[in-house]
Ligand SMILES: Cc1cc2nc3c(=O)[nH]c(=O)nc-3n(C[C@H](O)[C@H](O)[C@H](O)COP(=O)(O)OP(=O)(O)OC[C@H]3O[C@@H](n4cnc5c(N)ncnc54)[C@H](O)[C@@H]3O)c2cc1C
């Protein structure tokens with residue numbers, strides 16, 4: 453499972469386009485819809501703040 | 508052994524790398540992300556070319572330090588001028604500014620007494636120089652012009668351009684920025700978006716024999732006698748790099764953290780601590796309808812949004828055919844980001860009454876806390892030279908006075924290259 457570290461996330465939304473499942477939305481902070489997320493972990497590479505981690 | 512190792516492939520690192528490679532230096536650029544360009548490259552989404560940061564604007568068009576820098580390298584990046592430069596929407600009416608040196612359409616909105624005062628200010632600035640940096644632009648402006656429209660107009664302009672409220676801009680710096688705008692005569696859009704600039708820099712560096720690594724994070728350094736002797740790198744390709752000189756594009760605070768505080772004197776640490784970044788929110792909107800045809804629209808009547816631009820009026824390739832891309836920008840004025848975004852959306856709905864029917868919000872992007880709009884708010888930049896003998900800074904914490912955003916980054920890189928050329932042999 454991937455989780456967003458809310459104290460690191462700035463809401464820049466870089467991760468959003470890289471999720472093929474459209475599981476991430478960003479409104480000040482990123483949120484992952486776990487029903488859509490396939491746990492591919494691609495988004496981890498695209499966060500400049502290192503705010504997405506494996507939970 | 509490299510002549511120069513550059514940490515970070517943002518626009519600052521790439522400009523420095525390209526110039527040094529052109530001089531025949533053996534250069535390596537180390538970037539932690541899978542892509543190059545940092546906060547100044549495209550972010551493709553739903554067929555639109557959004558960006559990792561920038562609004563795809565070259566603040567001073569073909570005449571500013573960034574375009575001049577690229578020209579000196581011999582790179583042919585097409586920058587299209589915003590024509591007209593901008594429009595101010597004041598009390599629902601649009602005032603076009605065709606010529607940057609002619610603000611009369613707006614000045615005429617002020618009572619005679621304020622118009623006389625403005626003429627006096629202009630004269631004084633020309634004759635006596637810039638106002639002091641000891642007072643804020645807001646204090647200075649309120650002392651001069653009484654109509655509160657002046658504060659609103661200034662906040663729209665500086666909110667869009669610098670992502671700052673005028674109560675946090677030093678007066679001298681604020682006026683110098685305006686002077687630069689006036690000298691350079693308007694903004695431009697790089698055709699294809701910011702990435703076109705990044706791509707041409709990357710190609711150039713590689714052609715000159717420079718090496719660029721992605722997915723390679725510098726995680727520490729070795730130091731001997733106030734010199735960095737080795738960079739430790741986390742990557743699949745290499746684990747350490749040695750170079751005569753190290754240039755860091757990751758920000759002053761981040762550089763101190765990476766190297767270790769104990770290697771810097773108290774004075775320098777205090778200076779780094781005093782840098783405050785600028786924070787902001789960018790809203791990317793798609794629409795089949797076109798709403799804003801006249802360059803950058805500054806919006807003094809809005810609560811938060813300083814301005815917006817319909818980029819597809821200049822470069823239609825930034826959106827799928829038949830669609831328009833509008834990007835608004837606002838400074839982040841409180842820590843309640845959701846609230847700030849909500850206010851931004853209210854502003855948009857007041858600017859586009861049919862927003863709900865005609866517009867789709869593509870992406871809302873906020874920038875603060877270590878990934879800001881500018882690492883040093885204007886006027887608060889730190890110099891390139893550090894207490895370590897072979898470590899230098901580039902990027903948006905070392906902009907030259909009066910130059911904003913990537914114009915500031917380019918002018919800062921220019922300065923450090925000049926300095927390095929004197930000590931390089
Ligand atoms: C919303 C917004 C709108 C903007 N609009 C504009 C605009 O329209 N026009 C304009 O000119 N400017 C604009 N700016 C400002 C502009 O984007 C920045 O000034 C500029 O991109 C900063 O470049 P930089 O090289 O200093 O830093 P960055 O782009 O942040 O580059 C630093 C690089 O270092 C990398 N890095 C960090 N740590 C490490 C490490 N340990 N090891 C290896 N690599 C590392 C990062 O991944 C990054 O790629 C805007 C900014 C934002 C956020």
Ligand code: SF4
Nearest residue numbers: 471489490492493495
């Ligand atoms: S792990 Fe994959 S599917 Fe899940 S949010 Fe990240 S990119 Fe999307």
Ligand code: SF4
Nearest residue numbers: 461462464465467499
């Ligand atoms: S890329 Fe990282 S910081 Fe940006 S919104 Fe996604 S999780 Fe947050």
